[in-house]
Amino acid sequence: MKSPPFEYARAASIEEACAFIAQHGDDAKLIAGGQSLVPMMAFRLLRPGWLIDIDAIPALKYVAIETDAARMGACTRQCDIQHDDVLAAAVPLLRQALAHVGHVQTRNRGTAGGSLVHADPSAELPLTAQVLEARMVLRSHSDTRTLPAASFFEGAMTTAVRPDECVVEIQWPVWREKKTGSAFTEISRRHGDFAIVAAAAQVAVDDDARCTRAAFGIGGAAPTPAAFPDLAKRLVGTRLEKETLRDVAHDAAATLEPGSDIHASAGYRRHLAGVLAARVLQSAYDAARAAR
Amino acid sequence: MSERLYAIAIEVNGTKRTGQVTARTSLVDWLREHLNLTGTHVGCEHGICGACSVMLDGAPVRSCLMYAVQADGHRVTTVEGLARPDGQLSVLQDSFCEAHGLQCGYCTPGMLIAAQALLDENPRPSEHEIRDAIGGNLCRCTGYQQIVEAIELAARRMAGEAE
Amino acid sequence: MSTPQTSPYGFRYIGAKRRTKEHPRFVTGRGRYAADIALPGLKHVALVASPHASAKILSICSEAARAVPGVHYVLTGDEFCAATDSLPIGVDAPKVTRWALARERVRYAGEWVAAVVADTRALAEDAAELIEVEYEPLPHVTDAEQAIANTDTLVHPAHGSNVILHRNFVWGPVEAEFANADHRLSFRATWNRNATVPIETFAVAAQWNPATEILDIWASIQMPKYPDQAARALRLPGNAVRVHYDVDVGGSYGVKRGIKHTVLVGYLARRLGMPVRLIEDRLENMRGGDMHGPDRTFDMTAAFDGDGTIRALKIRAIDNVGAYAGRAPFQLGKPVSAICGPYAVKAVAYEPVSVMTNKTPQEAVRGFGQAPTNFALERTMDRVARHLNMDRLAVRQKNLIRKDQFPYTIPSGSTYDSGDYQTVLDKALAAIDYPALVKQRDAARENGRLAGIGISTCLEPSGGNSAFEPLLNPKNETTTWMDSCLVRIDLSGAITGIMGTSSSGQGHETLVSTVIGEVLERDPATIRVIHADSLQALPSNSPVGSRMAIMLGGAAAGAARQIKETLLAIAAHNFECEKEDLDYRDGNVNLKGVPDKMLSWDQLVEIAHRKFHAMPAGVEPGLQAKFVWEVPTGGGLPTPDGRIQIYPCYAFECHIVYVEIDPDTAQPEIKRYVCGHDCGVMINPDIVHGMTYGGIAHGIGAALYEQFTYDDNGQLTSGTFMDYLIPSAHEIPPVKIVDHCTPSPITTFGQKGSGEAGYLGAPAAVANAINDALAPLHVEVNTLPISHLAIWETIEKAKRQ
């Protein structure tokens, strides 16, 4: 299980990285934390002629919290996101999601951008991005564009990122509602594995415990993590009564077309999707009510 | 056509080591085959078992999921670097011996790295925190129980509460 | 579990807390594993594996591979099979031949077709990708029952059938007991394929020395008769193969038997005149490493009375051994020695069937077939209880062999040496506070959880003579499985124990030094233990079948006792008295009651090494002793009706597990775990406990997580660590072990085996707990592993009913 041969270059800046990938086109791949890329190389599922290392680019490692969004460089490490208390206060879902991502050793290398671009259907950060409607800033040698999560994820392990593009920044919306709560949960066979199904939710309530804003999504039950903005609107104005919650979760699960593998059947995944969606909404709602 | 070689310089267990490697040489293969530091083990080469854990700039990582070229300019600590400067076993190593926290020894270097990193950050971890810290390190011999006990013992000893 | 600092059995060292001799090298990264052996000029092997479950090989083109700079050789089956002999097979099936490389036909996906030798492993892999093999796919079969029925799809057409072993044993008045019993029940229990999957894959390096004509081998091996088999297949005399047993093995638990790897690498090393190494990567290991374990379906029928007495059992066990068979079919033989478990059952019928399919070949796995059998037996006990609406404990207590019944002979001819099953069970029940646990479960149920308690009471047959070989193959007359030790005292008075096999985590150096220290009353810390190579070692059968405490421990004690006798003889000669007039203390010998009349250890050693004139007549100078031990119960051939004593000792374990399942997600959680264990005298309790914890973890894996799954195309679909789920510290709960000691009356110190402990009862207990949790829904699951999906599907089934 040795990687096929390739050539390596360490980019010092975003510009340099973009120039490299423009030059080599399809033959080059960016490497950030390597926690998904290196196993694929070891299995010889990928054979790029060049690996362009963007992990040492200072301009890709920062967290800046602004009123409406927390912005972070694409190469911000998962462990740094997890341990950032200020960030956790602004976008609590991130820390909750990362508790389920791999292990200490993989989070010490793995990056936010790498996880999003890898786009595993059951990965936690892509789900979080969908739920919160995160925006990704993409740079090429000639262009900069910003994509919302909804158009960023195109399919299982595929995104809208072009071969000559580098994700440089991720913008996580910050909810300004005072009483906001969020929750993340998943079922996996072993702790730290990719989820069979994962669910995430964020809910804001007024002083009357009525929902003023809600977002939720489900991962692992479709080629891309799914968010349900329209269904979430049905919760606004309610106190997430049992029946409403059940119906919304059920309707969300019903839209999904999960696959089957050795760990779970499509039926089990769809079932879990409904159960977990209801659970995270309830937990997020409870947290919102408890928030001060 | 022969593969291109890259010059690297990595501080390993406190000593600067240099070498010429192909880009595809993993960090663990470089440590084992080029530096003859065979204490770091290989169990899966795809990131799951944790046997290859080393510290990179003080944080535990999987050395099968890194190319040696990526570690150029960084600091690596392997199991060979855990003992005290005089060569005596560290408190953690000694606690593994005392609590029988190993059998075949194959996962042990990775376990020690994961545990040492935990104790560096959190000197009095709970059982849950210990299990979480070694949750990415598979052991087939011990069922983890005596490993957890060994780490608990090391924490108590470091706090001066046990011999 | 803390271990007492002093021996609870009244020994000096045996049973006391003692650090192992091996650990210091392991915690400092100074172990020496097969992959660590650096030989100058070492070349590396990569393999080309079959993508098909069954196919004809039409052609192999390796020109492009050979042309890669740094590639030294490409070997295919045509050359290899002509130059080496087929690996031996245990059962009577001479047409089922097996080589490391396929010739003409591949029989499973992952089977090796070609080997590339290159300067680095990476280059060898590059070249392997360039080898073009043309196949003609053939029909395949992966299911054992289909393989029996479908006589058109033969894995080995020359054998004429896919069945490689089929026997019918009837021990005792089975039909009469069935006719007279109040009740009968039948069900099927399935144990799917898993294995021990050590974290170290198999690795072997070989070097041929043309001057001495010796092939040196360093391997991560745990295999009886390994040097002999390697030499034979390579057509070399036995004394031309030297296996270095001082290689540390990174876990094995049965499976490290890379004989095919070894013959391949040995052949290449000799053919090329270069040292050659093969380290399986994890993909090769999982698909083509030939280390999968039992894959077994049990049809269980029990006859029992209304009071819970089990009168007779009928057991049909169909085992899927995969595409080739070495010793794997014998894994249906070990259970004969404990076919009715710890229960006093009068009559048993046993029908073992071993079937070849297009799956990866099966190898010996911890327990050698006993763990699946225990699972089936313990499911039977729970089913009987449910059938009678009786308490599961009561049914077990009704049938457990009582303490006063030992030695106890079961229908299949094995005599159990000793035991006190009821007391061990009582201790475990007390440790978990069983009445409180039942309340906890019932309270959880009231809160809408699915909650269950699982119990298993099982045996670990240990220290055997391998006589399941003649039992299952009349042409094979193996009845000894000796082990040995050589103890040497050098002129400085230092003690060295020499053993003849490698270790894979069992702490044999600690075992041997403790035993020698006990007998000679010398500090074990000062005793060195080495692993001799195969040309220097005395006979050993390697650490299989929970035998080393009994067999190697017994051999070390025997050799040490001879040394002690020699020392006493020297002293008696010099004091002109009888040995009986002497006291031996700490290695010094004095005339009883006369403390000054003493010869110290150093003086005695000096006499033995230098002063022939002070030696008694007929005593060898030099002070060393060897001891080769046959199994304590000896070795005999089976009776015509298949009764036989294979294992001398029977350790007992009982498991009590508490599981809760989230009814909405089907997620199980093991919340409590207690194991009562009696393996007689524990020579090193930390080591015994460690293996038991590890065995339980492994058993939890078998019960809930681990399976080698195959798809319809005969492809292994769990061939990586992402899909073959070895439980981590998150999945394994804290476990409490409760010890009890019923010494074995037939071993040196009262010890029994323990290397398979935990694994033998954990799968059964966990399965029983899940079923207890599902019981209120009136559904059950009898197939392992019980995945989340299986639990969910079972719950769904209940909803539909």
Ligand SMILES: Cc1cc2nc3c(=O)[nH]c(=O)nc-3n(C[C@H](O)[C@H](O)[C@H](O)COP(=O)(O)OP(=O)(O)OC[C@H]3O[C@@H](n4cnc5c(N)ncnc54)[C@H](O)[C@@H]3O)c2cc1C
């Ligand atoms: C044992 C183990 C368990 C894991 N468990 C989980 C889990 O439970 N959940 C989970 O989500 N993940 C899991 N992972 C994957 C892990 O989270 C990875 O960190 C992540 O998927 C990829 O991040 P990376 O920085 O390592 O990216 P890399 O592996 O370096 O790259 C991944 C892909 O993204 C591309 N890429 C990286 N950065 C950029 C960029 N800035 N712009 C454009 N393209 C880019 C690369 O070219 C590559 O195609 C696990 C990994 C391991 C080894």
Ligand code: FES
């Ligand atoms: S060898 Fe690196 S994680 Fe297994």
Ligand code: FES
């Ligand atoms: S001690 Fe053997 S794998 Fe952990």
